[in-house]
Amino acid sequence: MKHLVIIALAAAFAFSGCKSDYERLLDAGLSSGVRQDSIFLGITFGMSRKDFYSHCWEMNRDSIIRQGKDNTAVLYVIDKGMRDVVDMNFYPNFTAEGRIYEMPVTFEYRGWAPWNKELQSDSLLVEVIGLLEQWHGSKFLRLERAGRGIVHVAVDGNRRILVHPQNERFVRVLYTDMTVEPPKPAAAEAGEK
Numbered sequence: 001m002k003h004l005v006i007i008a009l010a011a012a013f014a015f016s017g018c019k020s021d022y023e024r025l026l027d028a029g030l031s032s033g034v035r036q037d038s039i040f041l042g043i044t045f046g047m048s049r050k051d052f053y054s055h056c057w058e059m060n061r062d063s064i065i066r067q068g069k070d071n072t073a074v075l076y077v078i079d080k081g082m083r084d085v086v087d088m089n090f091y092p093n094f095t096a097e098g099r100i101y102e103m104p105v106t107f108e109y110r111g112w113a114p115w116n117k118e119l120q121s122d123s124l125l126v127e128v129i130g131l132l133e134q135w136h137g138s139k140f141l142r143l144e145r146a147g148r149g150i151v152h153v154a155v156d157g158n159r160r161i162l163v164h165p166q167n168e169r170f171v172r173v174l175y176t177d178m179t180v181e182p183p184k185p186a187a188a189e190a191g192e193k
Helices: 002-016 021-031 049-061 121-136 186-192
Strands: 038-040 074-078 086-090 100-109 141-145 149-156 159-165 170-177
Touching (some): 100 121, 121 170
Antiparallel strands (some): 074 086, 086 100, 149 159, 159 170
């Protein structure tokens, strides 16, 4: 019995030091010293709020983008190379200093309908991953999250890109600069004072 306890404890210590593929991917990216600040459309991590608005104003003037979903996002229409026209809505998250550190993006086929099985998020997911690999030269690792489904991740230096189907209609993408500490929520800051 004593030997079984020792073996169980040794196994627990051995496995506690094991890292998942995802953790090793993050560690390799961060320890590489490489900076990948490019997001898309000339938008970068670290871009100030003012520069982001000026850049979007210019792209809007040149008919590259327009006002997005519910007037709370920027819309970029992808009308070439996809099964159907794709609407890409995005709006960055900023640090307390007003710099981009994260970019949530939502993709959807414009012709989506519940009965149109060819334009569901599972088809869009494949095309979005292909598009992002083309844009960034990244390769995505497919991971299963306990109780939360499948996510695809690519890490290039400081830039992490997560891709997953949100539901049958939308594919969500999240670009994150892993070297930036996310700002604390306002409610937490109020409680600290």
